[in-house]
Amino acid sequence: MFCHVGTCRILAIAALLALAACGGGEGASTPVVLPPAITSQPQAMGDGTGSTVQFRVEASGGELAYQWQKASGKNAAFVDIQGATAATLSVVASGDADGTLYRAVVTNPAGRTISDAATLTVFFSARALSVGAPAVSWRIPGTTELVSLSSSDIGTTDWIDRLPDFGPVDTVLAADGRALVRWSAMTGSEYPRDPFPHREVFVSRGPSGSWFPAEQLDVTMWMPRLVANESGWVSMFKQDMRLTSYWRSTVTAKAQQIGPGVGAQLLASSELEIPDENSGAWIASDGTQFVRWAPAAIRDRDTYLQVISPEGIASPAQSILSSSGNVDAPAFSESAWEDRADALPIVWKDVADNSINVKFLAPYLNSISDTGKMARLPSNAVSCGKNRVFHNGALTVAIWAEYDGKSAIEFCPLHVSVLDQRNHRQLSYDQVVNDATSTVTGPVWVSIDSVGNLEVLWVSERWQRVLMHSHTSVPDPERATSGSNALVWSVPQTLKDDNGETISPLRLDRRDPVIRTGPAGHIAIAFPKPHDRLALKIYTPGQGWSADKHFATGYVDMLGSGNLALDRSGKVLATYFAATVLNSFTGAVDHKRRTLMAAVIE
Structure with a gap:
C-alpha cells in the first residue's frame, strides 16, 4: 500500500497509540488501582452491658482489605483485633470495653489509610427502686423498673406542684452482696409542720442480687441516716426537729441485719437518746454499737462514748476526751471498722500550742491510749x-x-x-x-x-x-x-x-460532691458527662484511677455521696433518681414523679 509521507506518519502514530492502549498487544488491559480513601467514618456507639454494637467503615479504591484495631483509652496504643477483617465490626458491650476506642486500617496494593477512632460507651445495667407503676420512659438499656414514687402517692398536692425534695439517700453494701437503700420524701399538704411527716422507703437486696419488695413507712422523724458495716449490720440515727425548741437525737438501740422487713425493725426498735446532734457510731462484726457524741462547742464539754450490746443494752456513758479548755474540733476516724482488735483514732487540736494530737480508742479492751502529738501547726493558724x-x-x-x-x-x-x-x-x-x-x-x-x-x-x-x-x-x-x-x-x-x-x-443535690471512700481504700466519684450522662471513676490503691464507667443517662437529679457504696473489691453500688420524660424532643420531664435507680459497677 502506498501513501503520502505525511499521511503515513499520522497513521503510524495512531497505530502506536492504539497498541499502547491495548497493553502493548499482549493480553487484556490492567485497570489502574487507586489508594484507599475513607468515605464513611466509624461512629461512636453506646449501649447496655450484654448488648451487641456494630462499627462500620466505608472506603473507595479497589482490592480493599480491612483490619480493625482497638485501644483501651485515649492515650493507649492501638492493637489488632484477631479475626476482625471485614468492613463491619461487632462488639459485645461489657464493663471492660467501656471507653474502648475502635478504628479500621484499610489497605490495597496502592497504599493504606486509617479511619477515625470511635468510642464505645457501655451503660451498666440498673434497676428501679420505688413503689407503683412503671414510670421511667428514658432509661439506660437493660434497666428493670420495680417501683416509682409520685406526689399523689404520698398526698403532697396542696403546698407544692412538684414532688418535694428527697432527703439524702443512704446506700449500704455488705461483703456478701446484700444491700440496703433508704430514702425519704415529705408528705402532707402543709410545709413546714412540727413535727415533719414524711415517707420512709427501704429496699433491701439478698446475697443473690435479687431485690425484695420495697417497704413504705410513714413517720414523723426528721433527717434519718444509716450506720452499717461489712457484716450486714445496720442501725439508724434519727433526729426530731422541733421548730420551737430543740433537736432531739436518737440511735437505734439494737442493730439489725439487712434483709426483708429491716426498715420496720429499725423504726420499731427502742432508742438511745443522745444529748447533742454532733454524734456518730461504729458497729462491730457481732452487732455491738459504739456511739460517741462531741458537742460543737467542745472547749468546755467532754466527748463521750457509749456501748450498746447486740441485745440492745446500753452501758453508762464514758468520757473519752476531757474538757481541758485547750481541746478544739475533735475528729473521729471515717474509715470502716468492725474488728475487735482494731483501735479507733481520735484526733484534735490543742489550742495551747496548736499541735495535732491523737488518741486510740479500743472499746473492747476498755482502753484509751494517748499517743501524743502528730504534728504542730503555725502559732497563728486559723x-x-x-x-x-x-x-x-x-x-x-x-x-x-x-x-x-x-x-x-x-x-x-x-x-x-x-x-x-x-x-x-x-x-x-x-x-x-x-x-x-x-x-x-x-x-x-x-x-x-x-x-x-x-x-x-x-x-x-x-x-x-x-x-x-x-x-x-x-x-x-x-x-x-x-x-x-x-x-x-x-x-x-x-x-x-x-x-x-x-x-x-x-453537687447535684447542693451538698458535698458525689464521692465515697471504701473499706479497702477505694474512692468512687460520680460526675456528669455530655449528653446527659453520669459516669463513675474509681481509685484502687496501688493501681490508680480507672477509666470512665458510664452508668446513667437522661434527666438525673438529687445525687449525693450517700448514693454510692463500695465493698473491699472496689465494686460500687450506685443509686440515683431519674425522672419520667414527657417529651423526648423538648426534654420536658414529670416533676411530680421520681424513680430511684440502682446499678452495680465493677
Whole structure:
C-alpha cells in the first residue's frame, strides 16, 4: 500500500497509540488501582452491658482489605483485633470495653489509610427502686423498673406542684452482696409542720442480687441516716426537729441485719437518746454499737462514748476526751471498722500550742491510749477547711487545713499528718501537699491501704471548681526515718476524665460532691458527662484511677455521696433518681414523679 509521507506518519502514530492502549498487544488491559480513601467514618456507639454494637467503615479504591484495631483509652496504643477483617465490626458491650476506642486500617496494593477512632460507651445495667407503676420512659438499656414514687402517692398536692425534695439517700453494701437503700420524701399538704411527716422507703437486696419488695413507712422523724458495716449490720440515727425548741437525737438501740422487713425493725426498735446532734457510731462484726457524741462547742464539754450490746443494752456513758479548755474540733476516724482488735483514732487540736494530737480508742479492751502529738501547726493558724481522720490498721492519716497567716489569704495549706505504727514502731510525718495553685476550698478525701499507698483528693476553686489529687507511699518503718517532709509527694494534678476534660465536682443535690471512700481504700466519684450522662471513676490503691464507667443517662437529679457504696473489691453500688420524660424532643420531664435507680459497677 502506498501513501503520502505525511499521511503515513499520522497513521503510524495512531497505530502506536492504539497498541499502547491495548497493553502493548499482549493480553487484556490492567485497570489502574487507586489508594484507599475513607468515605464513611466509624461512629461512636453506646449501649447496655450484654448488648451487641456494630462499627462500620466505608472506603473507595479497589482490592480493599480491612483490619480493625482497638485501644483501651485515649492515650493507649492501638492493637489488632484477631479475626476482625471485614468492613463491619461487632462488639459485645461489657464493663471492660467501656471507653474502648475502635478504628479500621484499610489497605490495597496502592497504599493504606486509617479511619477515625470511635468510642464505645457501655451503660451498666440498673434497676428501679420505688413503689407503683412503671414510670421511667428514658432509661439506660437493660434497666428493670420495680417501683416509682409520685406526689399523689404520698398526698403532697396542696403546698407544692412538684414532688418535694428527697432527703439524702443512704446506700449500704455488705461483703456478701446484700444491700440496703433508704430514702425519704415529705408528705402532707402543709410545709413546714412540727413535727415533719414524711415517707420512709427501704429496699433491701439478698446475697443473690435479687431485690425484695420495697417497704413504705410513714413517720414523723426528721433527717434519718444509716450506720452499717461489712457484716450486714445496720442501725439508724434519727433526729426530731422541733421548730420551737430543740433537736432531739436518737440511735437505734439494737442493730439489725439487712434483709426483708429491716426498715420496720429499725423504726420499731427502742432508742438511745443522745444529748447533742454532733454524734456518730461504729458497729462491730457481732452487732455491738459504739456511739460517741462531741458537742460543737467542745472547749468546755467532754466527748463521750457509749456501748450498746447486740441485745440492745446500753452501758453508762464514758468520757473519752476531757474538757481541758485547750481541746478544739475533735475528729473521729471515717474509715470502716468492725474488728475487735482494731483501735479507733481520735484526733484534735490543742489550742495551747496548736499541735495535732491523737488518741486510740479500743472499746473492747476498755482502753484509751494517748499517743501524743502528730504534728504542730503555725502559732497563728486559723482553720480554713474541715478536719478529717482516716486509718487502715496501723496507719493513721489526719487532714488539717489551716491558714498560716503568712501566705496570701486565698491559699489554704493542706496538712497531711501520717502516724505509722507498723512493726511495733512509731513514726510520724507531716507535710503541706499543695500550693497556691491548688488551695483547699472544700472537702478532702483520703485513700490509705495497709502497705502505705496514700492518695489525697480535695476540692480546689480559683477560677473553676476542680478536684486535685496527690499521691505518696509511706515507707516500710524498718527502713524509714521519722521527720518532717520525709514523704515524697507527687505534684498535685487536676483529676480528668478519659477525654482529658477536667472533672468538675458538681453537687447535684447542693451538698458535698458525689464521692465515697471504701473499706479497702477505694474512692468512687460520680460526675456528669455530655449528653446527659453520669459516669463513675474509681481509685484502687496501688493501681490508680480507672477509666470512665458510664452508668446513667437522661434527666438525673438529687445525687449525693450517700448514693454510692463500695465493698473491699472496689465494686460500687450506685443509686440515683431519674425522672419520667414527657417529651423526648423538648426534654420536658414529670416533676411530680421520681424513680430511684440502682446499678452495680465493677
